Amino acid sequence: xxxxxxxxxxDWLDDNSDDCxxxxxxxxxxxxxxxxxxGSSLDVDLATLQGRSVLVATGDQLTxxxxxxxxxxxxxxxxxxxxxxxxxxxxxxxxxAAIDAVLSDASTQDHETFGIASRVIxxxxxxxxxxxxxDPQPTEWVLFTSGxxxxxxxxxxxxxxxxxxxTRGANRDSGRVWGTFYDIRRYGGLQIFLRAMHDxxxxxxxxxxxxxxxxxxxxxxxxxxxxxxxxxxxxxxxxSPSARAMSPGYIRLSGEIADQAILDSLAAFYRxxxxxxxxxxxxAGVGFDVDDGREGFPASLIGAPGDVEMKVVDGSLRIRSPxxxxxxxxxxxxxxxxxxxxxxxxxMLEPIGERYHFAGRKGGIINVGGLKVHPEEVEAxxxxxxQVRMSLVRPRKSPITGxxxxxxxxxxxxxxxxxxxxxxxxxxxxxxLCRARLAQHKVPAMISFVPALAVAASGKLERPHA
Amino acid sequence: xTTKLTITAEIEKVAAEQNVRIAPLADDLNLLxxxxxxxxxxxxxxxxxxxxxxxxxxxxxxVTFPVTLGDFVQAYExxxx
Numbered sequence: 331x332x333x334x335x336x337x338x339x340x341d342w343l344d345d346n347s348d349d350c351x352x353x354x355x356x357x358x359x360x361x362x363x364x365x366x367x368x369g370s371s372l373d374v375d376l377a378t379l380q381g382r383s384v385l386v387a388t389g390d391q392l393t394x395x396x397x398x399x400x401x402x403x404x405x406x407x408x409x410x411x412x413x414x415x416x417x418x419x420x421x422x423x424x425x426x427a428a429i430d431a432v433l434s435d436a437s438t439q440d441h442e443t444f445g446i447a448s449r450v451i452x453x454x455x456x457x458x459x460x461x462x463x464x465d466p467q468p469t470e471w472v473l474f475t476s477g478x479x480x481x482x483x484x485x486x487x488x489x490x491x492x493x494x495x496x497t498r499g500a501n502r503d504s505g506r507v508w509g510t511f512y513d514i515r516r517y518g519g520l521q522i523f524l525r526a527m528h529d530x531x532x533x534x535x536x537x538x539x540x541x542x543x544x545x546x547x548x549x550x551x552x553x554x555x556x557x558x559x560x561x562x563x564x565x566x567x568x569x570s571p572s573a574r575a576m577s578p579g580y581i582r583l584s585g586e587i588a589d590q591a592i593l594d595s596l597a598a599f600y601r602x603x604x605x606x607x608x609x610x611x612x613x614a615g616v617g618f619d620v621d622d623g624r625e626g627f628p629a630s631l632i633g634a635p636g637d638v639e640m641k642v643v644d645g646s647l648r649i650r651s652p653x654x655x656x657x658x659x660x661x662x663x664x665x666x667x668x669x670x671x672x673x674x675x676x677x678m679l680e681p682i683g684e685r686y687h688f689a690g691r692k693g694g695i696i697n698v699g700g701l702k703v704h705p706e707e708v709e710a711x712x713x714x715x716x717q718v719r720m721s722l723v724r725p726r727k728s729p730i731t732g733x734x735x736x737x738x739x740x741x742x743x744x745x746x747x748x749x750x751x752x753x754x755x756x757x758x759x760x761x762x763l764c765r766a767r768l769a770q771h772k773v774p775a776m777i778s779f780v781p782a783l784a785v786a787a788s789g790k791l792e793r794p795h796a
Numbered sequence: 797x798t799t800k801l802t803i804t805a806e807i808e809k810v811a812a813e814q815n816v817r818i819a820p821l822a823d824d825l826n827l828l829x830x831x832x833x834x835x836x837x838x839x840x841x842x843x844x845x846x847x848x849x850x851x852x853x854x855x856x857x858x859v860t861f862p863v864t865l866g867d868f869v870q871a872y873e874x875x876x877x
Contacts, residue, residue, distance in 0.1 A: 373820040699834055728839035729853035761813070770814065776846075 335517055338403025338466035338489070342527045343367060355552050357625040358751035359454040361546075369524050371396035373432075376404055376460065376462055377588075379450065383407040383422055386431040389437030389466030391514050391535040395523060397433050402489060403466030405431075412474050412515045413538060416788035417481055422481050426660035445590035469657070473517055473718060476585075476788045477611045483664065485613055492520065494637070494653035495616035496528050506531030509578070510551045512789055513538070514600070517612040518585045522558050523788030531556075543572035550575035558788035559591075561592045565720040569742070583607040586790050587688040589710040590625045591718075597623060598707050613666060614673040615653030641672065646692055647679050648672035654695030671748040678704060690773035694793060696724075698771040699731035705793070707773065708735060715760050717742050717752075722783050722792050723774065737774035752777050800869045802847060805834065810840050819859060823866035830865065850875040 340554055343363055361371075367649040370376065371393065378449065384405045388394045394410065401408055409427045423429070431448035470480030471646070485546070490602065490683065508526040514535065526533035532550050536545055557578040564583060567573055581596050581603050588607035597605045609617040620627045632640050638651040650672040656770040657666050667673050676692040690704030697703075705723035712721040719740045725733035741753075757777050764773040784792040797805075804821045811818045811832065818831040832840070845851040852875035853861070862868040 700837070726842055727854070728838040728842060729851065730834050730841055734835075734838045734842055736842075771835055775842055 333478060337513070339399050339467070339527060340366075340403065340462065340646070343399070344529070351646075352394055353532045355532065355534045356390065356397050357535070357540050357548070359392060359394065360761060360781075361396060361456065363532075365394070365456050366399055367461055370400060370459045371452045371454065371456055372400060373453070373457075373599075375450045376400060376459075376464070377433060378448075379405050380464070381406045381467070382448070383409070383430045384433055384450075385411060385424065385427070385432045386411045386433050386515075387411040387437040388433065389413070390435055392454050393437075393517055394702050395533070396454065397452045398523075398529070399550055400462075401433075402469050402471075404462075404464055406467070407470040407472060408486065409472040410474075410515045410520070412513055412545045412787065415474065419482050423484070423518075424794075431672070445781055449726070460695055463661055470656075472522070473612050473655075476516065476790070477503070478734055483663075484659040486657050486659055487655050491615060491653050493524050493528065494651070495521075495619075496525050506556055507534065507552055508532070508556045509534040509536075509552075509554040509576075509647075510557065511536055511545075511563035513787070514586075516558070516788060517557070517610065518789065521584075521610065521616065522556075525556075527648065529580070541577075542567065542570050545571060545574040546575040552575070556579050556580045558582040558584065559587050561792045562586060562720065562785045563789045564596060565740075566785065568599060569719055569740075573599065577603075579603050581605045584610055585788070587623060587706050587710070588763040589691075589713055591710070591713040593625060595621055609632075609677075611675055611677075613655050613707050614649040614675050614727075615651060615655065617647075617675075619651050623686070626685040629681060629684055632686065639672075642686075643674070645678045645689075646682075647675045647677045649675060675758055678700065680707070696732055696733050696735055698735060701771045702770070703736075703772045708737065708764065708768060708772055711764050712737060712739060712760055712774075712777075715756070715763055717756055718760065720783055722789075722791055722793070726775070731771075734775040735772060736776045736778075736781065738778050738780045738783060740780060799848065799872050801845065803869055803872060806840055806843055806847070808837050810843070814822060814839075823864065823869070825865045826863060827865060827868060842870065847871060848876065 349715060354361045358384050377675055379401060384401060384406050386394055386397050386408055400699060413469040431450060433450040433452055434450045468488060471492060472704045473485050473487060475483045475485060506529045508522050508531055510519050510522040512522040514520050523533060532548050532556055554576050556576055561583050581600060593605055593785060605623060606619055606621040608619045619632060629766045632642055654673045655666055678689040679686045680689040690706035694705060696700045696705060709721045712718055719742045721737055721739045726736045762779060786792045811833050814836050819825055819829060841851060841853060854872040862871050
């Protein structure tokens with residue numbers, strides 16, 4: 331029975347006896363969720379963190395997960411730091427988020443407290459404590475937005491907003507084992523953590539230092555049933571010889587544009603798994619899920635009444651819903667929404683028949699002699715070639731047209747000798763595909779074959795700054 | 797291969813790819829009459845930079861754009877020196 335209203339994360343632990351067997355699987359440790367009812371991962375009494383603004387800055391995802399479960403409803407604010415935030419920005423983060431306690435773990439090398447007196451250590455070895463007795467107070471969840479350079483941008487969410495897409499209509503099913511290539515300290519990964527908490531299932535956490543093949547075997551060993559990641563994560567996975575180590579029944583893509591090629595590849599590879607993609611962003615929250623196996627989404631969603639309202643302004647998707655963030659953090663921060671409460675996602679839409687396809691990011695446009703090109707639309711065409719695993723389209727400066735479009739392509743059989751021998755033919759085939767489907771200025775002027783493309787810690791393809 | 801031969805070979809390749817018909821590649825051919833549009837030139841200049849190692853239209857401070865094919869080839873030969 332789903333709880334009517336989630337007051338705090340512990341509501342999803344204390345439900346009933348379903349919890350036996352539920353686990354959080356880290357790379358080197360695991361914790362039974364039921365153990366949190368009578369144990370604590372923290373080295374201080376929970377009461378000392380009541381009403382505090384806590385920076386969750388652990389090295390490990392497992393300790394972060396434990397801290398979030400224990401402190402939601404207790405702390406006034408939880409600021410969840412993704413692993414790749416440079417230390418140099420910590421002072422600004424602490425000031426912006428008004429931090430008064432720092433939580434870290436054994437893997438955090440330097441135990442700096444940045445001038446903050448309260449320091450808490452979180453460990454996966456629980457110490458026995460009496461069951462927490464609190465009247466839960468709503469906790470502000472502060473998350474870092476993705477894709478910014480320089481001083482990090484953070485937004486405030488509520489647990490109700492974060493779980494808005496999961497709490498309704500979903501059934502608790504204790505058999506589920508969730509897994510994600512994301513770090514749970516980013517919006518996409520946090521969604522999966524919260525889903526696993528809500529569904530009554532278990533969760534297999536990734537580890538940035540773990541080879542992909544090892545993670546896949548671990549996922550297989552724990553019997554993962556529901557797996558999520560970005561299209562870049564999934565493309566990389568399909569290149570792994572261990573891809574068959576797991577056999578999930580549900581595959582979820584989010585965080586980047588899911589093109590038809592990756593949807594079809596995953597459906598074929600993991601048949602009979604269901605393959606769905608979701609639209610979500612740290613600022614706009616979860617927009618919608620697409621489960622028909624096709625890229626883009628039905629145009630009828632735009633302007634439709636409901637919890638999530640969407641409109642298109644100058645080609646860009648805007649969303650208003652209870653799941654969007656509440657505000658940016660910090661004094662003098664820019665407003666999050668327009669005057670009507672819509673968040674501009676900056677994701678550009680293109681109407682194609684009865685659907686909208688995502689064309690790319692508002693700021694990512696390549697200008698070829700005054701004609702616009704979204705790198706993502708070109709990549710989607712290149713990725714249709716059966717020999718292509720993934721691609722990156724970027725601008726190259728041109729004294730004639732300002733910029734031209736060039737592409738870097740990773741092949742399925744990269745590394746095999748016949749791959750290199752065939753590259754001339756392949757280049758012609760890929761260009762032929764592009765010419766058949768794209769305007770002339772969008773066709774890459776040059777294609778180079780590369781062994782790999784850089785994927786950022788966020789799970790998204792690293793794009794050069796145009 | 798001489799610079800000139802490299803350039804004419806690349807021009808023919810780009811023209812074929814872009815599906816444009818080009819005039820016979822004589823030295824006195826006006827580039828504007830060559831059949832190559834600005835996108836073709838942009839692609840050509842990028843490819844020539846990769847195989848010849850120079851882009852005479854970006855490298856110099858005082859870029860003079862060539863009028864004829866002969867000027868165009870000359871620009872590359874000068875830049876290579």
